[in-house]
Amino acid sequence: MERAVHNQADQQPRQNIVNRLDFLDKKTPIYTPILGILGILIIWETLSQLEVVSALYLPAPSTILAMGWGMFTTGEIHTNLLASLIRLAAGFAIGASLGIVIGLILGFFRWLDAMFIPVVYSLFPIPKIALLPLFIMWLGVGETPKVTLIAIGVFFPILINTYTGVKNIDPSLIKAAVTFGAKPFNIIRKVILPGALPMVFAGLKVAASISLLLLVAAEMIAALNGVGAMILRYGNLMMTTNLMVGVLILSLLGLLFNRLLEWAERKLLPWK
Amino acid sequence: MRITVENVEKRYIDSNKQEVTALKNINCTIAEQEFVVLVGPSGCGKSTLLNIVGGLLSPSSGSVYFEGVQGKEPRLSIVFQEIALFPWRTVYENVIFGLEERGASKKEQQEKGRHYIEMVGLSGFESAYPKQLSGGMKQRAGIARALAVEPDLLLMDEPFSALDAQTRTIMQEELLSIWDRTKLSTLYVTHNIQEAVYLADRVIVMSRRPGEIKSIIPINLPKIGRDREEHRLEFERYVDQIWQLIRNDAQAALKEGE
Numbered sequence: 001m002e003r004a005v006h007n008q009a010d011q012q013p014r015q016n017i018v019n020r021l022d023f024l025d026k027k028t029p030i031y032t033p034i035l036g037i038l039g040i041l042i043i044w045e046t047l048s049q050l051e052v053v054s055a056l057y058l059p060a061p062s063t064i065l066a067m068g069w070g071m072f073t074t075g076e077i078h079t080n081l082l083a084s085l086i087r088l089a090a091g092f093a094i095g096a097s098l099g100i101v102i103g104l105i106l107g108f109f110r111w112l113d114a115m116f117i118p119v120v121y122s123l124f125p126i127p128k129i130a131l132l133p134l135f136i137m138w139l140g141v142g143e144t145p146k147v148t149l150i151a152i153g154v155f156f157p158i159l160i161n162t163y164t165g166v167k168n169i170d171p172s173l174i175k176a177a178v179t180f181g182a183k184p185f186n187i188i189r190k191v192i193l194p195g196a197l198p199m200v201f202a203g204l205k206v207a208a209s210i211s212l213l214l215l216v217a218a219e220m221i222a223a224l225n226g227v228g229a230m231i232l233r234y235g236n237l238m239m240t241t242n243l244m245v246g247v248l249i250l251s252l253l254g255l256l257f258n259r260l261l262e263w264a265e266r267k268l269l270p271w272k
Numbered sequence: 273m274r275i276t277v278e279n280v281e282k283r284y285i286d287s288n289k290q291e292v293t294a295l296k297n298i299n300c301t302i303a304e305q306e307f308v309v310l311v312g313p314s315g316c317g318k319s320t321l322l323n324i325v326g327g328l329l330s331p332s333s334g335s336v337y338f339e340g341v342q343g344k345e346p347r348l349s350i351v352f353q354e355i356a357l358f359p360w361r362t363v364y365e366n367v368i369f370g371l372e373e374r375g376a377s378k379k380e381q382q383e384k385g386r387h388y389i390e391m392v393g394l395s396g397f398e399s400a401y402p403k404q405l406s407g408g409m410k411q412r413a414g415i416a417r418a419l420a421v422e423p424d425l426l427l428m429d430e431p432f433s434a435l436d437a438q439t440r441t442i443m444q445e446e447l448l449s450i451w452d453r454t455k456l457s458t459l460y461v462t463h464n465i466q467e468a469v470y471l472a473d474r475v476i477v478m479s480r481r482p483g484e485i486k487s488i489i490p491i492n493l494p495k496i497g498r499d500r501e502e503h504r505l506e507f508e509r510y511v512d513q514i515w516q517l518i519r520n521d522a523q524a525a526l527k528e529g530e
Contacts (some may be wrong), residue, residue, distance in 0.1 A: 175328055176356040179349060180370035180421065190369075194360040271360045271401040 091150025103162025161203025
């Protein structure tokens with residue numbers, strides 16, 4: 001009897017249960033990230049070669065690369081890139097170090113926090129490029145107003161991120177540090193600073209793109225050399241290919257900057 | 273050296289602007305080499321009391337002091353419920369934190385660091401970061417950090433409450449064997465009655481609203497091996513005695529939804 005029931009059950013139509021979340025685990029091959037870029041470049045190159053778009057408006061990637069090589073060998077890229085890099089590095093270094101230090105101080109000391117955070121939040125929304133004429137008036141036409149502009153531009157987002165990072169530190173860590181005898185300076189050095197560091201890096205990354213933006217804008221408004229000035233000059237001359245070389249340099253510069261920060265983050269935050 | 277809590281009272285203003293008495297009329301002592309467990313329902317102020325003893329909170333009135341200090345600064349350390357290891361420091365660097373702050377020599381840091389890491393069974397994990405450890409191992413590191421400063425009073429604030437039941441049982445056993453080797457004066461806070469009876473020389477039972485000492489119960493069982501069969505009845509009797517003392521309060525706490 002039992003046997004018969006079993007047999008009957010066997011003959012029932014059945015439906016296997018399958019993993020419906022399978023699609024979440026689908027892997028893509030390692031070459032997929034470059035497929036997109038490569039595809040766009042091929043289409044662009046083809047359209048240019050077939051002269052669907054005029055070379056005056058959008059030159060072919062191969063032409064841009066060739067022109068880039070030419071400008072590299074004449075040394076034109078060196079001088080402009082170097083001028084830009086010095087402004088960028090000086091401005092970023094000054095703004096970032098001030099932003100981190102002041103962010104830590106405002107986050108830690110209640111009095112200074114209450115006094116100065118309203119000041120920070122009222123200055124933060126000003127589009128910093130609007131200050132360039134003022135800086136030129138104050139500081140003359142040399143490198144200082146441009147470096148100052150970049151420094152001010154990166155200072156605020158880094159300060160605000162650092163400050164937020166300090167405010168978000170787990171209070172039990174400060175409790176632990178105090179329990180084991182840490183004095184205020186060591187609390188800042190050994191708890192507040194490392195605790196805020198992930199947020200500091202988030203700030204540095206935001207600031208990196210802001211610094212590039214301000215660099216180019218400042219160079220277009222008030223500079224004789226630099227990648228921004230170079231792009232503007234070729235634009236005025238309608239030399240699109242040379243202009244595109246400048247754009248390409250900026251894109252590579254941005255990419256490199258980001259990678260550099262990510263590398264530093266991995267080095268400094270191995271515990272994340 | 274012994275620690276005395278004298279007439280401690282703690283009042284604060286809650287979010288409804290009402291004055292709440294969290295602790296009232298607290299008097300107790302922790303003798304040298306004594307393991308005292310504070311037990312009570314949630315909201316009885318036992319963690320508040322531990323924070324006051326640990327110097328992380330001031331009492332509204334009353335005082336806490338060490339007696340018999342022979343010219344040296346008494347040392348305290350705490351094992352936290354939140355564990356509170358520094359995530360950017362390795363196990364070793366966490367364990368020696370207190371020694372660093374005390375200005376101990378590199379050699380002393382290394383010796384004591386190694387000694388206490390071995391004692392809590394974390395040898396081989398010295399250079400691991402906290403996030404790489406399981407909950408039980410994290411708390412072992414927390415215990416090693418507290419032991420490494422060789423404190424005159426060790427405070428433990430529900431150290432195993434975040435662990436699963438099996439890990440917790442193992443950790444309780446290990447804590448006893450560590451205590452047996454170090455014989456540190458200890459104040460241990462828990463809401464788990466079995467844990468209290470298993471670990472304590474004396475159990476301080478607290479009531480809630482206001483948090484007062486309801487009863488102090490000495491546990492007259494051998495310190496090691498209380499979970500053995502021959503002590504089962506007496507063990508249960510202590511557990512039941514404490515449970516009857518706090519049962520009503522625990523029910524009240526449940527209704528208030530804390």
